[in-house]
Amino acid sequence: MSDSPRRGFVIAPGKVVPRYLRDRQDQLAEAGTIEKSKWAVLTVLFVVTGAFGMPLLWRSDRFSRLEKCFWGVIVLAYTAALLYGMVMVIRWSVGDAVK
Template sequence: MEPVNAAQFLCPHCSAEVAAAAEVCPHCGARLTSPAPPPEKRDLLDNRWVVLGLLFLATGALGLPFLWRSKGFTPVGKVVVGVIVTIYTAALIALAAWAVWWAWRSMQEAFA
């Protein structure tokens, strides 16, 4: 069936315009119900909360490709979240480096 507009289709048999909801062509009687299209595979990553949870709790900036593929964000939203996640990841790395340095210093003082 060729979509004519949102509400009408062309009958594949007689090319008459028929309502999209019609199961049978009123002109030639052909059945119009095509085999059900496969349900749109809803990607888990299209859920913005799944992506945000993944980025902030698991992958950090490494998960940016997931963000880019997700349909749950606008292009601007992706850039904003991408920048935030990158800063967040850098801050975490800095914090971890500081913690290691601090632990190292503490050990040196303790055993000096």
């Protein structure tokens, strides 16, 4: 051991991202999110979630406010029509079961 002063450095916790996390963050940034594609958002709204996908529509920056209002009304009407159709099928099937 020498008597020379030691030099060191301290890394504050959470300031340096490990390499494996940096690589993952870069991959996610390149892939983008579903909100970046109008067609992906509309597909999710009409095929997968219906009205439950409205937050995805409103979070997307690809749609203008007017487009968001338009698609919001269309999706709500579509969801209401699906629910009405489901109620009618249930009433029909219960009616057949009672007879």
